[in-house]
Amino acid sequence: MKKSNSVGRSAFRVFIYAFCIFLAILSLFPFVVMFINATRSTFEIQQSGVSLLPSSYLASNYAVFTGKTFDPLKGFYNSAIISTGSTALAIYFSVLTAYAVVAYSWKMRQAFFSMILAVMMIPAQVTSIGFYQFMYRIGMTNNFLALILPSIAAPATVFFMRQYMLASLPLELVDAARIDGSGEFSTFNRIILPIMKPAIATQAIFTFVASWNNLFLPLILLTNNDKYTLPIMVSLLRGDIYRTEYGAVYLGLALTVLPLFIIYFALSKYIIAGVALGGVKG
Amino acid sequence: MKKRKHLSYAKYGYIFSIPFIAAFIIFSLYPTVYTAFIGFTDLKGLLKTSINVLQDPFANFRLILNNASFKLSLVNTLKIWMINFIPQILLALILTAWFTSNHNKIKGQGFFKVVFYMPNIITAATIAILFNVLFGYPMGPINDVLVKAGIFAQPYYFLTDKSASQLIIAFIQFWMWYGYTMIILVSGVLGINPEIFEAADIDGASDVQTFLYITLPNLRTILLFVLITSMIGGLNMFDIPKLFNLGMPGNATLTTSLFIYNQAFSGSYLYNRAAAASMIMFVIIAFLSIGVFLLMRDKAEVLEKKEARKLARQIKRGELHKEEAVK
Numbered sequence: 285m286k287k288s289n290s291v292g293r294s295a296f297r298v299f300i301y302a303f304c305i306f307l308a309i310l311s312l313f314p315f316v317v318m319f320i321n322a323t324r325s326t327f328e329i330q331q332s333g334v335s336l337l338p339s340s341y342l343a344s345n346y347a348v349f350t351g352k353t354f355d356p357l358k359g360f361y362n363s364a365i366i367s368t369g370s371t372a373l374a375i376y377f378s379v380l381t382a383y384a385v386v387a388y389s390w391k392m393r394q395a396f397f398s399m400i401l402a403v404m405m406i407p408a409q410v411t412s413i414g415f416y417q418f419m420y421r422i423g424m425t426n427n428f429l430a431l432i433l434p435s436i437a438a439p440a441t442v443f444f445m446r447q448y449m450l451a452s453l454p455l456e457l458v459d460a461a462r463i464d465g466s467g468e469f470s471t472f473n474r475i476i477l478p479i480m481k482p483a484i485a486t487q488a489i490f491t492f493v494a495s496w497n498n499l500f501l502p503l504i505l506l507t508n509n510d511k512y513t514l515p516i517m518v519s520l521l522r523g524d525i526y527r528t529e530y531g532a533v534y535l536g537l538a539l540t541v542l543p544l545f546i547i548y549f550a551l552s553k554y555i556i557a558g559v560a561l562g563g564v565k566g
Numbered sequence: 567m568k569k570r571k572h573l574s575y576a577k578y579g580y581i582f583s584i585p586f587i588a589a590f591i592i593f594s595l596y597p598t599v600y601t602a603f604i605g606f607t608d609l610k611g612l613l614k615t616s617i618n619v620l621q622d623p624f625a626n627f628r629l630i631l632n633n634a635s636f637k638l639s640l641v642n643t644l645k646i647w648m649i650n651f652i653p654q655i656l657l658a659l660i661l662t663a664w665f666t667s668n669h670n671k672i673k674g675q676g677f678f679k680v681v682f683y684m685p686n687i688i689t690a691a692t693i694a695i696l697f698n699v700l701f702g703y704p705m706g707p708i709n710d711v712l713v714k715a716g717i718f719a720q721p722y723y724f725l726t727d728k729s730a731s732q733l734i735i736a737f738i739q740f741w742m743w744y745g746y747t748m749i750i751l752v753s754g755v756l757g758i759n760p761e762i763f764e765a766a767d768i769d770g771a772s773d774v775q776t777f778l779y780i781t782l783p784n785l786r787t788i789l790l791f792v793l794i795t796s797m798i799g800g801l802n803m804f805d806i807p808k809l810f811n812l813g814m815p816g817n818a819t820l821t822t823s824l825f826i827y828n829q830a831f832s833g834s835y836l837y838n839r840a841a842a843a844s845m846i847m848f849v850i851i852a853f854l855s856i857g858v859f860l861l862m863r864d865k866a867e868v869l870e871k872k873e874a875r876k877l878a879r880q881i882k883r884g885e886l887h888k889e890e891a892v893k
Contacts, residue, residue, distance in 0.1 A: 304661075311741070317707045332710050384579045384580075389576060398859075401862050407802045407851065409823060414596070414597035414600030434593035499689075499805045500804050522694075530699060534699065537699075548687050555687070560752070
């Protein structure tokens, strides 16, 4: 009886592994096809869509890809500016706001925190018409600041920072700094920010990736070719100019995935831990 | 003397909140109010700057609510969300049960989590176009595999099939999000008091019983959170339906966000109608957000109570002076 039970258990474990391996292949398969096809000619791809072996057309695909209207390096540069700017602002001001809520007792504190919770889930997309018209009227379309400055108010990040602060920031430290004659603002910059490093690291990754991948707002605000971000350039791969150039399309997609792959697999430990902790990003 | 000093610190709470509040008012609150306002006006057309409130202020809202495309986009959005969410939550629950069971001892969990979550961080625009070419006709990779494996006799033109297009978009969403949901649920299970599981084990409960009667009830809050946030995300679905098949064929993949975008930004410049549609979506999402608000508030309160208890214990042990703790 006991033996058959353990045989059953082993069979079940084999099934679980097989199933998980299947899911892992499912996650990776589209990207493997993409990377291999980026090296194959359009003719080869049309003969058979899947191949296990790379071919030798990487350079010619790249020539076709960059020979059209856009410059991927420019897109990369624009995306990097916007994502870096908004991540820096979101992180700094979210920690500052969380500190205001945690470290000081002020009359409106509870109401303020409730407001942050209430607006946390409202996506920018549903108010984009008013945002676009507002930016259009003050001449801020095609200006990266319109995409960077709103990050100063990042309710979900404030919420996360507050939870982390409550759990791991000893307020006695603040008192000690006061006794040493440190000003409140300098205490924040010199003592609080360094303590928050682990929380800052995880949130910085998520904010950066979210900003890097954002399509909707850049698409409506940036109409000038020079200002296009990487996702907008990706969306051009869907257009008529690449209709039959499959090799170039795969290569273009691969180039946008590659940096994310490198960041992800280098930082995966922190990212997975951050997802498990957060549960805020939807 | 001491009291006055504490009062003077309180003002920093206000000062440090000013940047957030200012940015919120300018970039969130004002655009929200402005969107609502535009919904009542005649604002349409490129480069138009004069705004007048309509004689019949609710005309745009009535128009949108009676618009066949808007209604279809709402149905499509909910349909695609449901086809994605139900298998997603079921798979995530099954994986959670396997990964957290004491008896299975699955190795390589870290690896599986990393791989399952990976599609989630890749640019959605890229994924949409990648799937578009993968399902290409006649010799896209998927058709190639299906024909060579003998499953299909000849290539199938997926992108001209309404149901196939909806299913593929639902699959992409499922594929991008089940890893995330699983990681959240596993971390939820790890947060449950292990004594409960030990007690169940001693009482001879099977894995299935333990999962159904202990794990699931304890995950209620997290499941509700996943449900609501996924729904809000689903209602905003834009990148994938826009770039996978441009809302085609026959508007089968037209979602509400895509509808709003098309009204305002793809040649027709009907800002007022797009604003009215946005506000209808805003109201729906606001209702869902109230759910998240209540969940998170309770979670935050529990944490605060824990902190308060910890503080009380410390005071009892004489580790802190009373005045310090009162602050």
